Amino acid sequence: MAVQRKFIREAVNRLMIREYLEKETERAGFGGIQIQRTPMGTRVSILAERPGMVIGRKGSTINSLTEALQKRFKVENPQIEVIEAGRNAALNAQIMAIKLAEALERGWHFRRAGHSTVQRVMQAGAQGCQVIIAGKLTGQRHRTEKFSQGHLKYCGDTMDKVMDVGFAVCKKKLGVMGCTVRIMHPDAILPDNIKIFSPEEAAARKAPKVTPAAAADMAPPPPKPEEKPAEAPKKPRAPRAKKEPAPGAVEGGE
Numbered sequence: 734m735a736v737q738r739k740f741i742r743e744a745v746n747r748l749m750i751r752e753y754l755e756k757e758t759e760r761a762g763f764g765g766i767q768i769q770r771t772p773m774g775t776r777v778s779i780l781a782e783r784p785g786m787v788i789g790r791k792g793s794t795i796n797s798l799t800e801a802l803q804k805r806f807k808v809e810n811p812q813i814e815v816i817e818a819g820r821n822a823a824l825n826a827q828i829m830a831i832k833l834a835e836a837l838e839r840g841w842h843f844r845r846a847g848h849s850t851v852q853r854v855m856q857a858g859a860q861g862c863q864v865i866i867a868g869k870l871t872g873q874r875h876r877t878e879k880f881s882q883g884h885l886k887y888c889g890d891t892m893d894k895v896m897d898v899g900f901a902v903c904k905k906k907l908g909v910m911g912c913t914v915r916i917m918h919p920d921a922i923l924p925d926n927i928k929i930f931s932p933e934e935a936a937a938r939k940a941p942k943v944t945p946a947a948a949a950d951m952a953p954p955p956p957k958p959e960e961k962p963a964e965a966p967k968k969p970r971a972p973r974a975k976k977e978p979a980p981g982a983v984e985g986g987e
Contacts, residue, residue: 750806754779757798761786762832764818764825774810777802782822784815823857826899830914833864834903837910843870847880854916861885861917868903868910885917895921 747768754777755763762782769776781787788795795813802811822828829850836846847864854862861883870876886892895917903910930938 746806750777750802750808753801753806754798758787759831762818762822762828764822764828771812774812775808776812776814777808778814778816780816780818780825782818782828784817787815820857823853824859824897824916824919826897826914826916827901828899829854829916830899830901830912833866833912833914834901834910837866837903837912838905843878843910844880847878850914851880851882854914855882858919859883859916860919860921863913863915865913865915866910867913869905869907870910873907883917884923885915886923891924895923 750768751766754766758779758781761784764780764782766780767778769778779787786794787798789797795815799811799813802808802813818825818828833846833850836849837843843866847866850864851862862881863885864880865877867877868875870878886896897916897918899914899916901912903912
């Protein structure tokens, strides 16, 4: 049971770190965190819409967060990294939930805020979006309003893979209101999406893919230039023997 308790303790500590960082960086547009253990320490990546507010003047804010993680949550050598959401801010459910709560706190009507949030998410390229606002919207009784558009998944393993869920709290005079935003990723692939390939495309997909390096290794070696056979060294010719005159022959002519 010691190993199981260790895993549970680490999971609870990660959840407490997330809640603490979300509360401290809410004004900067907190979009989520990722905690990784490295040989040099623990790397904490914070996704924010306005990273300058997380870093602070001359790094004062990020230094205080690092010190808090080390002393309060016993994190070994924490290294905080801030990532800017950029153009993907409209596709981050947590950032859009915080923006929705801020709009309601500024006095926006809940219908206007809900429809504008859904429209902004869909214009960013999402396949589907749902906004849920629950609380005392117009009176003393609790109500729940939903604004949906596009394709959505509500349960199962598919929902865990393709849906991004964010939650924020709006504080008003009548009480608190919960703001939930659910977004289906633009590149989500659903199990019921079927694509039919032509025979040529199917054969091309079945063919093994060869990387350029492997193709270079498999290529035949270039032909070597033809080499002429070496000529055998010529043997020196023996000098011809002079013919001796036949006996009885007379040298010279008359």
